[in-house]
Structures are given as structure tokens and as C-alpha cells.
Amino acid sequence: MQIGSKIKRLRLQNGLTQEELGERTDLTKGYISQLERDLNSPSIETLFSLLEVLGTSPKEFFDESKKSEPVVFSPHDQTTYSNDELGYKIRWLIPRSNENDMEPVHITFSAKGELKQFAPSLSETFIYVLSGNVEIEIGTQVYQAEAGDAVYYSAEDQHRIYNAHDGVSELLLVATESYL
CATH class of the missing domain: 1.10.260.40 (lambda repressor-like DNA-binding domains)
Incomplete structure (x- = not known):
């Protein structure tokens, strides 16, 4: 020990x-x-x-008998939620991630898909665009990001993410507090 x-x-x-x-x-x-x-x-x-x-x-x-926390999570451990009306699917990559300091999710947008507008928070957000093209609206500013781009912002203003591509767009989003 x-x-x-x-x-x-x-x-x-x-x-x-x-x-x-x-x-x-x-x-x-x-x-x-x-x-x-x-x-x-x-x-x-x-x-x-x-x-x-x-x-x-x-x-x-x-006490050595304590179980160590899992490190690797398979698709079986993950939870998916779809919203056909707004055109997105969210996959929570880590069980109970909203209890952790970071909340990583995989988001798939259909054409014209968008997430709701979020109120200002203390969250910091990282996005990596896997495919397609998305727009991130932070306050009055709008930013374009395409496949391979990384985005990082403080969510002090209201913000929203939506698909700016005619087809499917996917991204990995990691926020530092309950975000979605």
C-alpha cells in the first residue's frame, strides 16, 4: 500500500x-x-x-475492499435521448456525468436540428465538431465551426447550438456543470 x-x-x-x-x-x-x-x-x-x-x-x-470507480464505459453504459421535434440526439457518454465536474456528451443533429437556448451559467464548454458544420450563438455573437474545429467558451451569456449544414452534423461537447 x-x-x-x-x-x-x-x-x-x-x-x-x-x-x-x-x-x-x-x-x-x-x-x-x-x-x-x-x-x-x-x-x-x-x-x-x-x-x-x-x-x-x-x-x-x-480498507482495500472498496471497489474502484470504473474508468472505461461501453455503449451499454451510455444513455441516449432523441428529440425529433428539434432534430437532435444526445448520448451521455458517462453514467451519472451530471454528478461530476465535467459532463461529456455526443450530439447528432439532423438537418436544421438545434438545441434549446440555454440561460447564462458558470459553465465552461468545450466542443469538438466531428462532422458537418454547426453554429454557436453566444449572446449576440454567432460563430461557425466545421468538422475538425474545436470551440471553447464560458457560458456567461445565453447560448445556443444548431446545425448549419444541410445534412447530419455531429459533435462532442464537454461542459463543466450540468448543461443539457
Whole structure:
């Protein structure tokens, strides 16, 4: 077991710097760094103090029976929704992606297909156009993107995506919060 990497992962999950963790446990930043790189081993007392600050128990910390989160998702794991009226199909590539920091979706537009207009949000959005040609309307600006183009924007204004191609257009969209 790599104690250091588990301590580092917990520290990062708690949004703490090495210095902040050190201050809360009366340890130095250098010592925390050595622990995380497995260059030093903590005493039992020090480990318990670290775990308390990091919000976990020794039992949870050393429990190897936890299932690791899946990394690869097959089409069987994915969910698809079609809206024939607006002319699009969305495939959520990751189950429960709306619970994560990023939400990746594959969107297929039929001719004249479009997504609804979205209200301003704190979302950041990345789009990669796989085929066809789309228009992205952000506030009063309209941007064209074709196959092979990448798009990145902050969704601080109302925004909308629609097919600007006579045929099918496809894109990969990744947003940093619940977007669709």
C-alpha cells in the first residue's frame, strides 16, 4: 500500500495545500511532501492526526475492499435521448456525468436540428465538431465551426447550438456543470 499517495489524494479532495495540512497537524510542509512521496513514514499518532484532519478513519483509509470507480464505459453504459421535434440526439457518454465536474456528451443533429437556448451559467464548454458544420450563438455573437474545429467558451451569456449544414452534423461537447 502506498500511504503517501493516499494521503495526497485525500488532501487534494479536501482542497488543502501541503502547507495548510501541515498547519492543521503541526507538521511542516516539507514533512508532508516527504510523506506524500513515500520518502518518510508517519508514526501511528501522526497518521491518525492526518486522517482526522482529512476527514477519514483508519478503517476507511486502509480498507482495500472498496471497489474502484470504473474508468472505461461501453455503449451499454451510455444513455441516449432523441428529440425529433428539434432534430437532435444526445448520448451521455458517462453514467451519472451530471454528478461530476465535467459532463461529456455526443450530439447528432439532423438537418436544421438545434438545441434549446440555454440561460447564462458558470459553465465552461468545450466542443469538438466531428462532422458537418454547426453554429454557436453566444449572446449576440454567432460563430461557425466545421468538422475538425474545436470551440471553447464560458457560458456567461445565453447560448445556443444548431446545425448549419444541410445534412447530419455531429459533435462532442464537454461542459463543466450540468448543461443539457
